[in-house]
Amino acid sequence: MNNLPQELVERVCGLLTRDDLKNTLTLSRSFQYASERASGVYTTFDLKSSNIKEFTKLYAGRRWAYLRHVRYQIHIPSYDATAADEEHLAKHNCRESSQELQEKDQLFTEQIKSLFDSIKALEGNSSEGKLQLTIYAPIREVHESCSHRKCISWRLHLLSPESLPRLGSVRALRIEDPGIVYPLEDNKSLLKVDLRAIVDLAAKFPRLEYLGCKLFAGSGWTPYYNSEAARTYSRDCDRPGPLRDTRLDFAKAIENATLPSTLREAQLDFLWPMSSAERIDHDEQLPNLAGANTYDPFSSSLRSLSHGLRRLELKAVADASLLWPSDGSVSYPNLESICILFHMSTPAGRWYFGGPDGLGHDAEGFSVNEGSYPPLEDTTDDEALDEEVDDDGLNIEVVNSKQFRVRPNDDVLSPFLTAFAKAASEMPKLKEACLWSPLRWQAGDSYGNSDEMGKDLSKWPDRPLAWGITYIAPQTFGFHFEGQHFSHSRQLFWTTGPWRPSDELHDLFGRIGDQSTELLQYWGLDNYGRDKLPLREVFDQFQIYGRRHPACAWPVDKSFIVHKTLQ
Template identity: 30%
Template sequence: MPLLQNPEEEPLPCREPVEETTAVSAHFSAQLHALYEQLAAYHARSAASLAEAKLAPIDEEKGIEVEIRIGCQSFDRYPYCQHLIYHARRLTLQSPETLPALPFVRKLRIVQDSNPLQDFHFSRVRPVSLRVPLECLVRLPGVAEIDCPWLWEWLPMPAVGRPMRHFTRVWEGPWRDARHEFGAAMEKQEELLGGLRIPTTLTKARLWFWQPRLAWYDGDEALPMPDLVAPAQQDPLSVGLRALVAQLQELDLRAFVTEHLFPAPDAPLSAQWSRMRRLTIEFHPLRPDGRWYFVGPRGEDPHPEGFAISEEDHYPPLQITAEDEEVDEQWDEDPQDGEEADFFPDVFRTEPLAERIEPLLSGFAAAMKNMDILEDAELFAYLAWYPSESRADEYGDEAPYDRENGVHKWGVRYLAAGGNGEEQGQVQKEAVIQWQVGDWRPSQSVLDLFEDLGRQEWLDFKFEHEREIVCHTVA
């Protein structure tokens, strides 16, 4: 990112103007264009020129991997106002249709050059439009793999104290718009991606849209959440992914999704996931429409519907507001704002709600029926029991889980016959469906879909103090 000047005599405004975001996007775009153009120029050099400079030619058959690292926003003097270090508006790629084609690139990797695990607030991160990976990808006609360990989605920070919640707010409007842009780009590829389509050579993808934090910092499950789907009838990101995945052989996906991720049973053959060999889907317990797949042990579901997003209330202001000034003053005097609040956020949703989770399970099973060469497939979420102090007091000794070891995986996995079983070296004699859902059981109609795929096994939960978190910068 460009170094932003913040002189003491004329400090930056507390709210970044559109012109500044546009300038940063231009800088970002110029670097991407320079990267592609330099690679194209290198490839075009003659053998004699390369030999004279003692440079190796590009191996056309093996190809190369291109990694794009996106740094955090830097300042020559750290801003006094906290508003400036939390960014909502996404960077875009200008004139993507003029990027040169790079047929020798086999893998594209886009990485945030920082570690959000060290900063639960995601400060100084400039999120990028979800169209950018697609715009970069279509200019790589020989690409086989894309790796995106984090695509800039995160939940609101469950901070105690109004100022920090205010500064770190995840603005709902830009969040929704990014997901809709992705869906539109996949639906109208020729129109929105410079007249090109995703290369048919692409067979493998890791697409992690959100990055997990520690369970008790990964969101408050009692808060109202936005409806990121409306005005569409189906989640645009899920629908866009459905089209992209149709050509893949391997997929590692972590996303907020609905059942519309999976192709319908009567979808045309070109839309089926028939090439899939290995499939891993971690879905977030929160649906993109603001509803949850899970409720509390006693059926608690404080906000059963997502709230509507409006232009007036859910986009970051373009200039400082009266509320901003009030919060800045509170931050200076008392960061906690003197609030009496639960020390822990409320993480309590551990029981599946059949009417919401079963369509997702059914879509997964129906999709697998058309995967004739499938070796391994898993659909899962991580659940946790780290209730707020007030909720913990309500349960008392009747708490269903140990708060010290309250994290577990919930989901279902398919293992094909001939593959490796749970014990190392063990070979599956028949296809197996492994359920890790506790005492819960799906309805018979859903279970019938899975029984057609293999023998059913019911596994116990494996409780942990914390889920394993893989840093997004790891290759």
């Protein structure tokens, strides 16, 4: 066995099952190495602060070459009010103090530093490897405390990111919320990661090819509870002050960072989970997250990030500066695939859609001020609310919010569509592009006979709906629909219900792609009614990184890919 060529040994092991590979481990050293590699046992490691030594020992030798995916779970110790001293509880039974926030930031930073140091030690001086690194935000256990302690909108910050070593082996980075948490129903709290950490970490990987995230970054998206007490608690999960700050910090980080020139793929989901993002009540007054700016800095920074990409899949609350600057122009020399899911609300607190009869078209965002942040000490209102819940209990029955925004608000939407059309016309390699928004119709008392009106909007008004525009280049299987959407001509699909663009906007969309090639345009879909809104499943399949589009090597773990319809 020792005399067999290594290439032959590798081929033999590649044909064996995992059970058979257990038997070849002891045949020879050549078979041991080949069996370990072929088994895939060492390709993924679930890492946390408690098993870093085990990780380092396991991959210190040859197995480093087998490693492809490190999943790292951040841990913040549980909070138990019975363990806090009385002096602290006098001011901070409900609210976290600035010292507690700093301690959480320090714990978060220490664990990230430990992760980086461990990978750097395994790299040595070679920087060899092709890793995907996934970092999960912590879910904290909260016991023997009021609900204020579980409803947190403050962010976890990465301190002194410049002190982290550069890691040449990491080619893909994802930062994720690990699961959906309902703090009023569970003794848990999802601790949100500051969005700027995405940029600070990405800048530390000089050979990064793929950047992804799946993070809660909304406003007004908490469940609409039946009781005022539950609604008051839940609003602390989503205060606009910390949300505005984290968007601005992300923009500042992009402005000052030098991202790797190798970055070609981005899959950024700032609307996770979609069930929360679409839960918003359409009568809700929203915060102005852009402030006094004439454009949204967060949207503009995403445009800067996407300049050199080949593929971009984005879900966000954004404005026109996401695609086109308010002054000047921009080009996208490499972009081939782009799919943007935009929320129906804007960063300035306005809405891209209104009611069928104009209801809600003129809504404006409110200013974010000092009152938009959680207090750092208990207030008399906190105490009164806790006493009320202690006496009467907490009703966490969720009621349906009013959802009537299904018609484009041209004053707000047209500039966004104009920016998209201009940007797409500056993408010489563009093969596929999609801009869409998920919609819901559950109007309740907003309209006299909402059910009958809903049937005019869609064949199935009580199911998730969508509005969007899709472009497919000639001789392209658009969004990898095998056998469909293939043509020698350019194609535009206007899945927009009865809405039609102005002549000027229509002309801009006609400039996408090679204008010497015929442009075919389709208005509506026969299966759903040409002038009616389609079901969302039409667009749910337009996932650049889903099973229908295997061109990208990332992510390596298919658990990231969700095929089911967004609910």
